[in-house]
Amino acid sequence: MRRLFKSLQCFLCFGLLASMLASCGKEAAVVPEEPEVQAEETPKITIGFSQLGAESDWRSMNTESMLSTFSAELGYNLIYENGQQKQANQITAIRKFIQQDVDYIVLAPVTETGWDTVLEEAKNAGIPVILMDRRVDVQDEELFTCWIGSDFEVEGRKACEWLHRYAQLQKFSEEDLHIVNIQGTLGATAQLGRTRGLQDAAKLYSWDLLEETTGDFTQTKGKEVMTDLLKKYDTINVVYCENDNEAFGVIEAIEESGRKVGCDLAGGEILVLSFDGVSPIAINDCLEGKIACIAECNPLLGSRVQTIIEELEAGKTPEKFEYVSETLFSAVEDITEVEVDGVSHAVTVLNAENVEKLNKR
Numbered sequence: 001m002r003r004l005f006k007s008l009q010c011f012l013c014f015g016l017l018a019s020m021l022a023s024c025g026k027e028a029a030v031v032p033e034e035p036e037v038q039a040e041e042t043p044k045i046t047i048g049f050s051q052l053g054a055e056s057d058w059r060s061m062n063t064e065s066m067l068s069t070f071s072a073e074l075g076y077n078l079i080y081e082n083g084q085q086k087q088a089n090q091i092t093a094i095r096k097f098i099q100q101d102v103d104y105i106v107l108a109p110v111t112e113t114g115w116d117t118v119l120e121e122a123k124n125a126g127i128p129v130i131l132m133d134r135r136v137d138v139q140d141e142e143l144f145t146c147w148i149g150s151d152f153e154v155e156g157r158k159a160c161e162w163l164h165r166y167a168q169l170q171k172f173s174e175e176d177l178h179i180v181n182i183q184g185t186l187g188a189t190a191q192l193g194r195t196r197g198l199q200d201a202a203k204l205y206s207w208d209l210l211e212e213t214t215g216d217f218t219q220t221k222g223k224e225v226m227t228d229l230l231k232k233y234d235t236i237n238v239v240y241c242e243n244d245n246e247a248f249g250v251i252e253a254i255e256e257s258g259r260k261v262g263c264d265l266a267g268g269e270i271l272v273l274s275f276d277g278v279s280p281i282a283i284n285d286c287l288e289g290k291i292a293c294i295a296e297c298n299p300l301l302g303s304r305v306q307t308i309i310e311e312l313e314a315g316k317t318p319e320k321f322e323y324v325s326e327t328l329f330s331a332v333e334d335i336t337e338v339e340v341d342g343v344s345h346a347v348t349v350l351n352a353e354n355v356e357k358l359n360k361r
């Protein structure tokens with residue numbers, strides 16, 4: 001739509017110039033012959049994509065989903081900028097997109113606050129901003145066109161409901177659950193929602209939430225903080241990892257400490273919960289019980305963003321907030337669904353057959 005106005009603007013300026021020249025008393029300006037009209041290809045849609053970083057398997061799949069959807073062959077001009085997990089880099093990228101007068105900006109914001117000014121600049125430039133994955137906390141929600149992503153608090157509550165059901169099945173007293181939370185990047189929507197889900201469940205079921213500390217969604221930091229926590233507490237029997245890459249680091253730390261990861265709480269194993277479920281390593285760990293349950297987080301948002309842009313191009317108004325659907329993964333056969341706020345959520349019980357299919361996604 002915006003592109004239409006842009007090309008109309010050029011046509012009107014040309015016409016105005018021609019008529020001004022013609023009416024200034026000189027011999028009617030010779031308006032140059034219209035060049036042979038070439039069969040013009042439809043102008044490409046130019047999209048400025050500010051991705052927050054490359055910190056996890058989820059992020060890599062999310063980026064790939066965007067690059068493969070908005071390819072040149074499919075008629076797009078995608079300008080991709082990796083923010084290296086720094087908001088300042090993302091703000092610089094958005095300002096570059098504004099100077100380049102892109103048709104759309106797609107932003108996956110690293111954290112929620114600090115976007116008002118630059119989104120105001122994009123709005124003043126008449127460039128629609130589509131938020132993907134995490135959200136922004138702004139004074140005026142008109143500063144962005146729409147958002148597409150996951151309900152992170154529901155993800156957290158589903159994982160906790162699974163743990164509650166599992167403890168009941170194992171006849172393991174929930175007051176004896178001693179939990180540490182390896183949080184994601186502090187201030188990111190995924191971290192805020194997943195942490196809230198755990199905190200609410202710990203209160204509801206009287207779990208002992210020993211400590212929460214950030215692993216920044218990375219394997220290295222996850223291992224580092226888990227190593228410290230194992231030195232500090234000898235009662236830990238549940239680790240809530242806010243993404244799979246942290247879980248990989250946590251498992252390394254636990255095994256290097258001489259403890260065992262697994263689902264046998266009574267037998268002294270440490271039960272690991274996680275989020276994402278995009279890498280074959282995570283799915284295989286879940287099949288083997290090294291990760292007891294993974295709350296899926298869907299990274300394939302490129303096609304959803306494409307639908308939004310097609311709607312905007314057609315002059316339609318997309319949903320302001322659009323949630324993607326997700327499951328839970330676990331190899332524990334007795335739990336096939338969990339309930340959150342009266343809504344039943346299916347659990348994908350893993351086995352060799354469906355793991356083979358999942359790992360070919």
Ligand code: GZL
Binds near residue numbers: 134188242
């Ligand atoms: C969730 C996304 C999170 C993933 C992590 O939508 O923001 O960031 O869960 C990623 O793996 O780093």
